[in-house]
Amino acid sequence: xxxVISYHPTRRPETYKNSHFTAGFKxxxxxxxxxxxxxxxxxxxxxxxxxxxxxxxxxxxxxxLVALDFDNGxxxxxxxxxxxxxxxxxxxxxxxxHRVSKNGVICDRYRVILPLSERVFKLKxxxxxxxxxAKPYLDYIDYxxxxxxxxxxxxxxxxxxxxxxxxxxxxxxxxxxxxxxNRKTEVYGKALVIPxxxxxxxxxxxxxxxxxxxxxxxCACIMLRAGFKSQDIEDLIHKSKCTNLEPNEIxxxxxxxxxxxxKG
Numbered sequence: 122x123x124x125v126i127s128y129h130p131t132r133r134p135e136t137y138k139n140s141h142f143t144a145g146f147k148x149x150x151x152x153x154x155x156x157x158x159x160x161x162x163x164x165x166x167x168x169x170x171x172x173x174x175x176x177x178x179x180x181x182x183x184x185x186l187v188a189l190d191f192d193n194g195x196x197x198x199x200x201x202x203x204x205x206x207x208x209x210x211x212x213x214x215x216x217x218x219h220r221v222s223k224n225g226v227i228c229d230r231y232r233v234i235l236p237l238s239e240r241v242f243k244l245k246x247x248x249x250x251x252x253x254x255a256k257p258y259l260d261y262i263d264y265x266x267x268x269x270x271x272x273x274x275x276x277x278x279x280x281x282x283x284x285x286x287x288x289x290x291x292x293x294x295x296x297x298x299x300x301x302x303n304r305k306t307e308v309y310g311k312a313l314v315i316p317x318x319x320x321x322x323x324x325x326x327x328x329x330x331x332x333x334x335x336x337x338x339x340c341a342c343i344m345l346r347a348g349f350k351s352q353d354i355e356d357l358i359h360k361s362k363c364t365n366l367e368p369n370e371i372x373x374x375x376x377x378x379x380x381x382x383x384k385g
Contacts, residue, residue, distance in 0.1 A: 194228020
């Protein structure tokens with residue numbers, strides 16, 4: 122089965138912002154994994170395809186691939202290639218920060234692209250599939266890769282292509298998956314209780330420019346201190362529909378809250 126990928130036709134601009142890579146995505150069907158690998162190294166790309174080329178969850182059309190972003194060095198590139206993903210059909214490519222100092226840490230940083238056995242047309246099923254295949258590696262990956270509208274800058278180098286392994290299967294989300302429960306949530310099999318103050322914010326419609334970012338920031342800080350991880354918080358904010366902020370703006374707010382909480 123061919124596997125379609127989205128790409129952005131412009132190179133990374135000098136004044137780089139994520140907003141440059143929101144609209145204007147196109148998609149194409151590479152002839153084989155080696156052709157796909159060349160594209161992954163040449164241009165910004167996304168595993169999913171979006172309506173009118175506008176990259177956001179509401180515009181999700183379908184996906185043929187899942188991508189996992191390994192960024193903390195705890196699973197070595199050699200182990201990933203030789204042991205963990207060796208039996209799967211895959212493409213593995215390093216990122217621009219591979220073996221480069223980032224926040225004072227030098228380690229292996231790479232992406233694993235896994236073609237799915239069948240195309241996924243429902244957003245919930247795709248995000249559920251992403252989280253299913255990420256679950257064994259939650260301590261190693263960037264949680265941002267578990268979001269359906271995620272995109273990536275070009276890989277630095279393709280280090281492994283396996284066209285003859287087995288294809289991972291797409292997963293169907295449970296009937297209640299993605300429903301917002303303002304009291305507790307199931308996070309990767311672990312029940313966590315949402316603190317009352319955060320619960321109140323998630324029930325509020327934060328559409329006014331004056332307070333939405335600060336309230337989301339406060340909510341994220343409260344939940345981080347309660348034991349939630351940043352991706353858990355982002356998922357809950359999307360499910361609660363408490364704000365009209367774009368996904369990349371929500372991610373920025375949560376990232377700032379994470380830095381604040383880490384500093385104590």
